[in-house]
Amino acid sequence: MQIRLLNYGFYFALILIFMLASGPFDKIRILLAFFFSGTLCYISFIFRWLSLDGMKAAIVMGTVTLGLGGWEFTLYLLLFFISSNIIGAVLDAPDNPQELKLSERRTDEQVWANGFWFAFFLCLWFVTDLEIFAVASIAGVAAATSDTWATLIGGYSNKKDVWLISNFKKVPSGTDGGISINGTVSGLLGAIFIGLMTLFFSYSLPLVTAISIAVGGFVGCLSDSVFGSRYQFYKRKLNFFKFQLKPENNLVNWMAGAVGVATCILTYQLLSYAMV
Amino acid sequence: MSTKNIRRSGLKRKGAETMLFGKENYLLMTIGFVLLVTGFLIMRIENEINGFFSLFIAPWIIFAGFVTFGLGILKKNPALGDTAD
Numbered sequence: 076m077q078i079r080l081l082n083y084g085f086y087f088a089l090i091l092i093f094m095l096a097s098g099p100f101d102k103i104r105i106l107l108a109f110f111f112s113g114t115l116c117y118i119s120f121i122f123r124w125l126s127l128d129g130m131k132a133a134i135v136m137g138t139v140t141l142g143l144g145g146w147e148f149t150l151y152l153l154l155f156f157i158s159s160n161i162i163g164a165v166l167d168a169p170d171n172p173q174e175l176k177l178s179e180r181r182t183d184e185q186v187w188a189n190g191f192w193f194a195f196f197l198c199l200w201f202v203t204d205l206e207i208f209a210v211a212s213i214a215g216v217a218a219a220t221s222d223t224w225a226t227l228i229g230g231y232s233n234k235k236d237v238w239l240i241s242n243f244k245k246v247p248s249g250t251d252g253g254i255s256i257n258g259t260v261s262g263l264l265g266a267i268f269i270g271l272m273t274l275f276f277s278y279s280l281p282l283v284t285a286i287s288i289a290v291g292g293f294v295g296c297l298s299d300s301v302f303g304s305r306y307q308f309y310k311r312k313l314n315f316f317k318f319q320l321k322p323e324n325n326l327v328n329w330m331a332g333a334v335g336v337a338t339c340i341l342t343y344q345l346l347s348y349a350m351v
Numbered sequence: 352m353s354t355k356n357i358r359r360s361g362l363k364r365k366g367a368e369t370m371l372f373g374k375e376n377y378l379l380m381t382i383g384f385v386l387l388v389t390g391f392l393i394m395r396i397e398n399e400i401n402g403f404f405s406l407f408i409a410p411w412i413i414f415a416g417f418v419t420f421g422l423g424i425l426k427k428n429p430a431l432g433d434t435a436d
Binding site: 079082083086087090093094127128131134135 | 410413422427
């Protein structure tokens with residue numbers, strides 16, 4: 076239910092932006108984005124790629140991405156999905172063809188775990204027009220890409236040399252919080268890949284933007300392992316005022332994304348001050 | 352429970368007979384659409400940029416229309432139960 080509230084929250088924010096903070100062309104783009112993502116997500120639902128709740132979350136997410144961010148931000152999101160699905164399909168194919176990642180339905184929790192920070196900062200960027208929010212938004216995708224690449228490639232290529240990130244003891248492959256050299260390098264490459272993509276678009280400080288996104292994405296990937304080790308492997312609980320949460324994979328991804336985005340903002344500020 | 356009893360008790364098999372959107376969803380979407388058309392129609396009828404209805408009434412009706420229409424799409428059909436597939 077709480078995840079469904081995110082759909083309502085972002086939809087409400089979209090209406091406010093549509094009515095109060097967008098020009099005539101933006102309005103047309105948002106409406107077209109709604110119809111386009113609605114059609115695409117419905118097809119994805121029919122083909123069993125998205126669950127019903129996942130479809131609704133993806134419609135909101137798609138409208139925010141294409142409607143507010145345009146083709147540039149849609150490209151980052153598509154690069155994340157396509158690269159992750161291709162790597163997942165290619166690496167899984169030889170062993171178990173029945174369990175291709177493409178055939179699994181994505182839920183709303185997975186959509187928001189990987190896309191919340193991206194959509195949140197995209198809305199902020201659209202309203203304020205501050206470039207730092209656009210960079211932070213892309214860092215959200217970079218963190219998700221980096222983590223996914225690291226999990227898929229690391230889990231496939233190295234079954235023996237996996238260590239727990241908190242104490243570097245050897246653990247079986249696939250353990251929450253486990254890291255391997257191949258996985259870490261893949262995570263770094265994933266973050267750099269998204270960072271480099273920004274060089275094709277016009278930013279006031281292109282190199283600083285690319286470096287900040289790569290750094291933020293990679294730190295997000297590492298913190299996913301740290302949180303995974305703490306909350307999933309050791310099964311610790313997260314105390315938040317009176318509430319006690321038991322973070323599972325999606326919440327861990329969301330928290331790691333937050334760390335990645337915060338690191339990106341900090342790196343961007345530090346580097347831009349150093350440059351000027 | 353036999354098929355006959357299931358039909359008699361009003362229970363439905365999940366996924367097989369349940370629609371993606373329920374009656375409530377379609378009702379909300381229709382109300383939303385009507386509100387949107389009404390809002391824009393009010394602006395068209397008054398036909399003044401700084402008119403009272405165009406500035407203070409129609410935007411709220413259109414806003415309510417967007418909210419209601421979206422709720423119609425996002426609200427989960429209770430007949431589907433917990434299974435989102």
